[in-house]
Amino acid sequence: MAPRTLFDKIWDHHVVETLPDGTSILYIDRHLLHEVTSPQAFEGLRLAGRKLRHPEMTVAVVDHNVPTSDRTQPIEEPESRNQIETLERNVKEFGVPYIPLLSANQGIVHVVGPEQGISLPGMTIVCGDSHTSTHGAMGALAFGIGTSEVEHVMATQTILQRPAKNMRVTVEGTLGAGVSAKDVMLAIIGHIGTAGGTGHVIEFAGSAIRGLDMAGRMTICNMSIEAGARAGLVAPDDVTFDYVRGRPFAPKGEDFDKAVAYWRTLSSDDGAHFDTEVTLRAEDIAPSLTWGTSPETVLPITATVPDPAQESDEAKRVQMQRMLDYMGLDAGQKIAGTPVDVVFIGSCTNSRIEDLRAAANVAAGRKVADGVRAMIVPGSGLVKRQAEEEGLDKIFLDAGFEWREAGCSMCLGMNPDRLTPGQRCASTSNRNFEGRQGPGGRTHLLSPAMAAAAAVTGCLTDVRELA
Amino acid sequence: MDKFTVLSAVAAALPEANIDTDKIIPARFLKTTQRTGLGKHAFDSMRYLAEGSENPDFVLNQQPWRQAEILVTYDNLGCGSSREHAPWALLDFGIRCVIAPSFADIFFNNCFKNGILPIRLPRDICDALMGDAAMGSNARLTVDLPRQVVIRPDGQEVPFEIDPFRKHMLLEGLDDIGQTLQHEGEITVFEQTVAGERPWMPKISFE
Numbered sequence: 001m002a003p004r005t006l007f008d009k010i011w012d013h014h015v016v017e018t019l020p021d022g023t024s025i026l027y028i029d030r031h032l033l034h035e036v037t038s039p040q041a042f043e044g045l046r047l048a049g050r051k052l053r054h055p056e057m058t059v060a061v062v063d064h065n066v067p068t069s070d071r072t073q074p075i076e077e078p079e080s081r082n083q084i085e086t087l088e089r090n091v092k093e094f095g096v097p098y099i100p101l102l103s104a105n106q107g108i109v110h111v112v113g114p115e116q117g118i119s120l121p122g123m124t125i126v127c128g129d130s131h132t133s134t135h136g137a138m139g140a141l142a143f144g145i146g147t148s149e150v151e152h153v154m155a156t157q158t159i160l161q162r163p164a165k166n167m168r169v170t171v172e173g174t175l176g177a178g179v180s181a182k183d184v185m186l187a188i189i190g191h192i193g194t195a196g197g198t199g200h201v202i203e204f205a206g207s208a209i210r211g212l213d214m215a216g217r218m219t220i221c222n223m224s225i226e227a228g229a230r231a232g233l234v235a236p237d238d239v240t241f242d243y244v245r246g247r248p249f250a251p252k253g254e255d256f257d258k259a260v261a262y263w264r265t266l267s268s269d270d271g272a273h274f275d276t277e278v279t280l281r282a283e284d285i286a287p288s289l290t291w292g293t294s295p296e297t298v299l300p301i302t303a304t305v306p307d308p309a310q311e312s313d314e315a316k317r318v319q320m321q322r323m324l325d326y327m328g329l330d331a332g333q334k335i336a337g338t339p340v341d342v343v344f345i346g347s348c349t350n351s352r353i354e355d356l357r358a359a360a361n362v363a364a365g366r367k368v369a370d371g372v373r374a375m376i377v378p379g380s381g382l383v384k385r386q387a388e389e390e391g392l393d394k395i396f397l398d399a400g401f402e403w404r405e406a407g408c409s410m411c412l413g414m415n416p417d418r419l420t421p422g423q424r425c426a427s428t429s430n431r432n433f434e435g436r437q438g439p440g441g442r443t444h445l446l447s448p449a450m451a452a453a454a455a456v457t458g459c460l461t462d463v464r465e466l467a
Numbered sequence: 468m469d470k471f472t473v474l475s476a477v478a479a480a481l482p483e484a485n486i487d488t489d490k491i492i493p494a495r496f497l498k499t500t501q502r503t504g505l506g507k508h509a510f511d512s513m514r515y516l517a518e519g520s521e522n523p524d525f526v527l528n529q530q531p532w533r534q535a536e537i538l539v540t541y542d543n544l545g546c547g548s549s550r551e552h553a554p555w556a557l558l559d560f561g562i563r564c565v566i567a568p569s570f571a572d573i574f575f576n577n578c579f580k581n582g583i584l585p586i587r588l589p590r591d592i593c594d595a596l597m598g599d600a601a602m603g604s605n606a607r608l609t610v611d612l613p614r615q616v617v618i619r620p621d622g623q624e625v626p627f628e629i630d631p632f633r634k635h636m637l638l639e640g641l642d643d644i645g646q647t648l649q650h651e652g653e654i655t656v657f658e659q660t661v662a663g664e665r666p667w668m669p670k671i672s673f674e
């Protein structure tokens with residue numbers, strides 16, 4: 001057989017049938033549901049008198065709309081409450097395993113999946129949410145789908161797909177001090193652009209990627225979608241297997257060994273064909289952040305804000321100027337030293353225990369700057385509990401951070417955690433679009449350590465200066 | 468999805484071009500958790516007056532067109548936002564067939580996905596059908612999908628074109644799901660094979 005990529009192997013393993021027009025019926029191993037994109041799908045099933053083909057391959061959790069403050073009170077916003085109550089009715093009616101709001105296991109769907117061992121290497125995983133790419137860090141083919149497709153998976157446990165193109169992004173070398181997975185991914189997106197991965201599944205490879213823990217790999221795969229890709233992948237290895245072992249839904253005992261034997265076959269063969277190859281050197285990557293309203297507007301923290309006048313392309317120049325105006329920045333100014341109003345550490349990109357440790361490391365013994373609101377939103381109830389066992393909550397609370405409940409929170413402004421117009425936020429999330437964190441809000445995407453540095457200095461800061 | 472075979476129904480004329488999906492269903496009604504129930508908001512801005520009461524001059528507020536199941540309009544029906552809520556709203560109102568000289572692409576596709584038959588006919592024929600529609604319940608139109616003709620009240624038959632695959636899907640009441648389920652045998656075989664290869668695949672349950 002011709003050498004195959006990791007993507008090809010997972011794909012081949014899941015094709016039920018390829019139809020004459022080239023579309024494949026692709027089998028789905030895990031279907032994750034949340035409250036926003038599932039209601040019409042359940043309704044569609046009900047109207048057609050259909051059932052879920054495999055409820056035991058499906059999991060539902062509430063995350064997007066939930067408040068991250070006191071949860072014992074009823075949810076105030078009627079539309080959010082309605083979506084959550086609708087999900088609760090639906091999972092009951094259709095027999096879907098469900099993690100309720102008040103469960104210790106509740107959290108952001110893309111944190112909960114790997115954490116519970118629900119997402120495993122070699123699987124196909126879908127969810128009505130674009131950041132499903134996160135699960136690719138397990139060595140699984142994971143991508144976001146629309147509401148009609150959610151219904152299709154519910155009824156058939158398959159999806160209609162055409163194969164993607166293969167892209168490999170290789171990062172070789174050793175990351176410098178203060179440089180994290182988030183900086184690597186921002187550098188990659190800055191390099192290839194937000195459309196650079198269009199039509200592709202990206203496999204992340206190279207010694208710098210191999211050297212990352214699972215949380216770091218999830219951060220990278222999470223933002224594949226910001227690079228335009230359909231999904232991101234990291235080949236499973238011992239780091240992956242050690243992470244999976246002992247998780248609630250991971251295979252146990254002999255089954256685990258059998259699984260690992262299979263998972264070890266999941267890497268790209270030597271000589272496998274990639275349609276696109278990109279290589280970065282780890283040593284060239286500095287702590288980074290975005291200055292504009294597109295995730296590709298990446299700068300090292302040491303740089304100055306670009307000047308539209310230097311841009312020869314008219315359309316790009318106009319767009320850059322619009323971004324500068326929206327972000328309240330001047331061309332040529334140093335990005336470091338820009339005062340921030342809010343610091344948000346959370347989201348499916350950076351809310352795992354490793355992320356919180358990195359932030360706590362910077363926050364320890366320091367105080368949140370006057371006038372800055374700084375929030376820590378753990379990705380799940382279990383992350384929260386683990387952090388509390390390690391005493392991270394005390395570090396954050398002593399420093400003046402808010403210590404909140406798990407959820408999407410200020411990542412998307414769909415729940416009570418929102419920016420007000422003009423507020424500038426140092427955020428560990430994944431999208432900096434206009435209004436994403438609240439109407440008129442200004443988002444700088446950066447790593448948890450960089451976000452903590454901004455919190456304690458009150459401005460965008462090179463975390464290496466706080467070492 | 469309901470099958471579409473022969474539809475004999477009251478037709479309503481909306482002699483306008485570029486009726487966009489925002490007119491069919493305004494954005495503020497998209498926060499729903501349902502596909503159904505949007506019918507009462509279909510054509511909201513045309514159908515209701517500022518203070519919320521029905522606009523008596525709008526055709527769908529008049530008898531017998533409240534029962535219309537066929538809609539005839541001018542060019543570029545369904546342009547604008549790609550929202551699938553537009554066909555959902557039409558269907559919930561009771562519309563099963565839309566006839567126009569031309570349609571916006573996504574809306575055209577979304578109609579098929581939801582069991583609505585969109586028919587392209589030249590402008591002069593649309594004018595004639597609008598004339599028939601104005602006669603109300605005495606002048607029902609018949610849309611015969613198997614024979615691919617619209618039959619006017621005077622018996623005149625107007626042929627129309629339709630992609631054979633889409634015709635098949637409508638006649639059988641198949642959506643994408645229905646189509647995939649025709650391969651259910653293959654899916655089951657796949658499941659049995661994979662279950663043998665990967666006996667360690669865990670089931671999820673919080674019981």
Ligand code: SF4
Pocket residue numbers: 063064108109110129131347348349407408409411412429430
């Ligand atoms: S944290 Fe943000 S990006 Fe992640 S699932 Fe929630 S809303 Fe989407």
